[in-house]
Amino acid sequence: MPINHDTSFVERMPRNVALQFLTRVETSPDREAYRFPQGDGWESVTWRETGARVSKLAAGLMALGIEQEQRVGIASGTRFEWVLADLANMCAGAATTTVYPSTNAEDVAYILGDSECRVVFAEDDEQIAKLVAHKSELPHLEKVVTFTGAADGDWVISMDDLAALGEKHLAEHPDAIREHAEAIGPDQLATLIYTSGTTGRPKGVRLQHKAWVYEGEAIKAQGILDESDLQYLWLPMAHSFGKVLLSSQLACGFATAVDGRVDKIIDNLAVVKPTFMGAAPRIFEKAHARIVTMTASEGGAKEKIATQAFKVGIQVDRLKREGKSVPLPLKLQHGLFDKLVFSKVRDRFGGRVRFFISGSAALNAEIAEWFHAAGILILEGYGMTENAAGATVNHPDHYKIGTVGPAIPGAEVRIGEGDEVQLRGPHIMDGYHNLPEATAAAFTEDGWLRTGDKGSLDADGFLTITGRIKDLFKTSGGKYIAPSAIESKFKAICPYVSQFMVFGNERNYCVALIALDPDAIAGWAEENGLGGKSYTEIVTSDAAQAMVGDYVEQLNGRLNRWETIKKWRVLDHDLTIESGELTPSMKVKRNVVEDNNKALIDALYAS
Template structure:
């Protein structure tokens, strides 16, 4: 059945939200001392976004003209993005961690007229580069009066917009009338694992579909309080913004990941979405804290987790939980799980994981702690949120059923194919690549391998291009093995399976700096720098034991025969992970080629 989407565009959706609940809480920001939060109403958000839009219109931004935003997640990002759309423009997103060369490429390739930069330092990334920019707007700091193209501050842009609206109060509504569902709202460049990133053209109709579809599966409730820290440069962040506007979900916005744990205690949210890396870090911290000293505390923790997992297993099978197990679980929750629940603010109704695969073991751990994670799946080319588990109907190991009226089928080689409103218009200025991305009957090729069960729940088994074929002809799904290892070894930051055309499987492992320092406390490595701890024989022995435990869960041809502990964590700066924390395998293998060759030295690897 077709999903009823009552909006023509994001401006239409926003103006209706402002009109319906002008005095309701919209977005909150931290107070200056991080001890509280300050709310903005929908009327205030609407007024400021319209001022930005009128200011941009004064700079010549019109229908589908691109405006780049180069900033971290903050309230001004939302205001700028909504302002661009209200002016008829299309937001081009650039991560603040993007290197100058790539930032310049995205701004130039998109044909952006205006750049909105977080501060003068970010604006400098475009210095001396030939682009279509006519103006640069800086959120923080002072505009450089002598710069070319000319600069102004966001406050000045809003002032100009307010003056224009005083002369023509209906300006933005008139512009909004001319924006339709097929117009581009956003241009998001995929951080491809090879070559130049491609600009994905996403439409107003697709984003409005997202907002309505998310509400339809109970992802958002108007009574929720959401903590939004995700990069808004990522499609997942934009899709959540659409759900927020459609439903009217009060949302605290703060992209400072280093403040995440502290602010959870202040905000006390009921809903939070994140990438698996966040849940892995919470898991690592919880396990290492509870078991680090051994003794009675560790025994109670292991008993509680086992009790919780027994309860979850019965619930997953649709079987009743016996009274005795319920009583045991109540004790486990009081002694152990309540502490984890409090760490997340104490009121969490729903956790959502997306953008990369979540380890089944870690999903089971959170479910055991009564913090079930609704894992979802999607890709930038289909506006980010395409499948999601439903609250109370979670199938662990799956990414849930499709949202709305999205069509999905599995190709003969196992590839997941999608068709529907949220799918991109195409790749910007790349007709050949656009044609290759679709089947003859208009389905988007996702590049992911998966299967649908009888209830329509999707399981994603791996990236098509990431499947490893050993020299013995056996296929291996790296992400499944990596996820299992992260759950087995709580000191892991990243794990990368290697084995393509090799005669056995190996693994590159980076350790979590905080967790491994905690492990070293009280022993001969206490207080030593990270680089020294990871090369110590004691660390090698500890990791080897976890590799042995992992191998008991694998088929013979999948077992990890050798491993290397890396001297540092994988990073965005070294090109090894994307800003959404997806591992770029080719870059990792290139950067740590010596470590890999050392593991295969003397073997009969076929290259």
């Protein structure tokens, strides 16, 4: 069904995030805004209560002398306090500078120094220690506000201390919050998000208030979400994907359950029972692999039923998407399998999910189809930090699996030279902080943002991403290879893989480095006589090597001859953020992996 892409909302949207938030508090004062873990349960707060907390914290920042567009950092994982801190920054007219909790102390010092942060919200003692270690390099940093760490009452104060300062300020200036909010212009700096990048120093992306307001209002205008929805939010708020979901909440008014602990996602989904969630593809890959391997381990009738269920489910799904009728025998089989198999898959995610939103990297279409067959819709979207995360997204009533959807209302997408995806609209960054040359290089002569991604648009305006242009390579035989396309195919086939990286630039064939998922391979080891062995012992065993080899053969059967993987090696470790081989948003730093394993890759080409 075609979706109405009315863009008149752009002229009517709030002037800034502060007013967007205050309007939400006034519109929905007694509705639930957030819930968060507290002891063994969850604590819930209304928009009115959230507004009161944010007002005190924002006034506290004003009492500390924070002025319009001055930077205030947040070094923390995803938690309710992160949201409060960010909204307080917005209401005080400050600009939030985000820092991942996993960022090393040197990079933290660089980010906070480059952005000239005057105040930093630090999650705990670990984050405070990074600031203390580099205090001499942070001349602008006057105060640290900690969520759970130890406060000294001087340089480091608690959230309660900041709120107390705010209460005093509000007693003397009762209209301070509204006056500050009214004074913020649409083009004022709202956030500095430093891209973790795959090369060099991180770059600070300057995003204005209008970019975030627009993102939320564009979702609202499409009718995708409303006040009746419940979001489960675990994504890193330091990443633009997490931040855009916050903007969408302010626009649409739904409640959000917040818990950034990745290991708690599945348990929490069963308790929270959300109607939607945003996630990176790795989460769906792991869930898919877990269900597939569990079913296989049960064997016998259960495995046969599940295998047949998904075969039928995918067949029925494709007929429906092609607008064809489903034959009665197939329909009856599908109804039975829905009760026996698919309903149990849905229950794992709480049983109420209307859809998931996938972003930050490419989702394999086969995995999306597998979930869809079980009655779980994954809407893939596309964007980057430089355009406030959302450029295109599929709609629950208008989607094409394998694409990242059409442009959101009010934004534009075009295919430029070399098939580069280029963007224009209210969501585009102001530029890179203190980097005029990099800013100029990021735009075309006629003002479109260069994404660095290769893609295509179909007749209906749906965008398909092929991969990063810089990652595409040519073999010595002159054939072009898109490694990400091959890599995602392997992830759909092999339930034990964590990462699969293809190399072959200017070489006469392709090779791969493979990292296996520690949880999945431990389960496999128990069933194959290797229980209790270390990760390295398991993945280097003859049995594991043979198992991986079988999956590589399956992959090669789906590839063009010049794309096939001639040789491969399983790494003795999984890739991690801590090792520097993954970005905090779980993207592979391909150049780091290649540099770290240069000798291993060269050996795969030795005669």
